[in-house]
Amino acid sequence: MQAQRQLKIALVGNPNSGKSSLFNMLTGLNQKTGNFPGVTVEKHTGISRLPDQTQAQFIDLPGIYSLYPRSLDEQIVSEILLHHRSPDCPDVVVVTVDATNLKRSLLLVTQIIDLGLPMVLALNMMDLVAKSGISYNLISLSEMLGVPVVPINARTGTGIDQLKTVLSQSIAPPTREIFTLFDEAKHGVKELRETLGTDNDYEAYQFLQQPASLSFLSSDERSFIDQLKEKHKFFPGKFHGAETVQRYGFIQSLLDEVTLKPRPETHQGISTRFDKIITHRIWGYVLFFAILFLVFQSIFAWATVPMDFIDGLFASLSNYLTDTLPEGPLTRMLAQGVIPGLGGIAIFIPQIAILFAFISILEESGYMARAVFLMDKIMRKFGLNGKSVVPLISGVACAIPAIMATRTIDNWKERTITILVTPLMSCSARLPVFTILIALIVPDKMVWHFFNLQGLALMGMYLLGFAAALISAYIIKFLIKVNERSFLIMELPTYRWPKWSNVGYMIVDKTKAFVFEAGKIILAIAVILWVLASYGPGDHIERAEEYVLEEASREALAEHELEDRIAAYKLEHSYAGILGKSIEPVIRPLGYDWKIGIALVTSFAAREVFVGTMATIYSIGSEEDQTTIKSRMRAEINPDTGGPRYTPAVGFSLLVFYTFAMQCMSTIAVVYRETKGWKWPLIQLVYMTILAYVSALLVFQVLS
């Protein structure tokens, strides 16, 4: 294929300006999600064809309010727009603006105009402006700003064709300079331009204002800029405030000129009336917890149907392969290692899709900002953010989608803490472990004729996880040192109906990100764990049958009993079995033997594997149902004491261990994906394991 001219078009705008809707409108499903090199910021690109057949690559940049970045997301935008000599520098910048909020939006517009990149101003939500009885003279707006202005409606698609037409014509860079440099800044700017050769004054001025946030500058350039700053007494933020005031001055006179009917200064819109209820001291929280309950309930309950289906599908695929392919190590690897591993990835898709459908609706409708508003004061005490509530509660269903949901938290420290503590919330995979252990050690009795003791114990485990999450957050708050001051300056957007296609794009995007990024690691660990559990040193595995037959020659065993015995023998002599035995000295103080040790090793794949391993190891694998496992575990004798192995002390110790331990490779994989590195998942694994170990030790020693 011959190299075709591809136009690079960057979409820039405030959060809530409809930028993502516009991006979805322009590119449809021709989208790709990647990451900006070296950082965790997501990069959305998409291809579209313009009316003159030019191919355009659109890049959806993170929402910003100004060119002065406050977060990593925002810094990316400044870097892309200021690095004019980079091959990634956009040919055209489309600035999307919420026309109902023109005044504040114009601050960013004027900054970008001053950068001198060819740009188009896309005025979104013009229909809402018209409804409120205001009209703007778009011709004089375009003339005064010196850039083309296109009214659009990113929800219905109105004006998109016109925008594409404007984009296909060659757009001259704006020549207007809106911001007049302060006299004290002029010499420094002039000198910098002469040496580094920037395109215009404002670009040079930005280099002097914030070299620290522009990572593309070479060390030579940086030291030169530092000298200049010294010489001309530039210090960060010196002119920043004055610049903002000057720009707002320009914006006010611009608006006076182009507004055809002045906006009535009322604050009694529909949003204000909604806010009366939604942020009400009682109804606000009632509604908030009702929504959380709905989210929780749907991940917990609705997701099980597709999850069971996926589970069954992969199980029958595995059986099918075992039956059809020639017997051998490769077939076993495929049917018992790879296919179940893939199934272990796919099983999370329903939960991820449902959670992100809700999150997307909450964000699109404007509710998320209110949730933060309601919860900020409480969560702040624990080093968390109002937005942490959604991941924490979703964590009760599953930590995987919950951790992915922390993306909505802007503050890096608060987001990291939320990621670190979310897996302490008792997820649904712990439920089978909890129920079997509780049934084993807690009597099935009623207290006060109303509460079932076992039910109370189960609730206690959930509360324990929740308390541990909050307390850990509180402690971690003091351990993570950052210079980032915590503040909350957040727009409360007007309430809107969610745009359903945006909800759909979000679901597709998040699911893809999970399957392709975290999925790789989950698959790898699944295969490793499978190898550990199915192979062992020596000939014990291959000749398991002979050994068991020899051992059991005097017992009359039915065929399935014999098979179960062989499976147990194989597991005992596999690498996982050896690992379980070798950690016995470490876990003995917790009251565990090597059999529990093996279950700890294998259930690292997922906590619920504990039950299956117990079934295999106690040779009841073929009748894996809860009652059988329970009675078998109850009958197990501790050779040291002669009493039952699963005393209340051991049972509670195990319960506490499973509440706190990071027994989930998928969570590790997703934390790796979300924090872009092994540092945080490892810290998390270590602290949770220590917490689990020490707590289980205390419980066992106190109770026994």
Add this chain to the structure above:
Amino acid sequence: MTSGKRSVAQMKPGEVAVIAELEDDFISLKLMEMGCIPGATVRFNFSAPLGDPICISISGYELALRLEEASSIAILN
């Protein structure tokens, strides 16, 4: 006490005032970018049920901020 100098944090629901100055250097740059510039009209809408954060109207839209940030916005009275 300086002669009755008030900040947005001390306003009452429904009260309208004009911003005099921003007193916290770090936060002020961010606040100004969001439209809180000296001379702008600010309206205190309501506070969260626990008293913090608060919601104000500025430059024709609604902005939420904590009392800590609000107390750095001095108003004329």
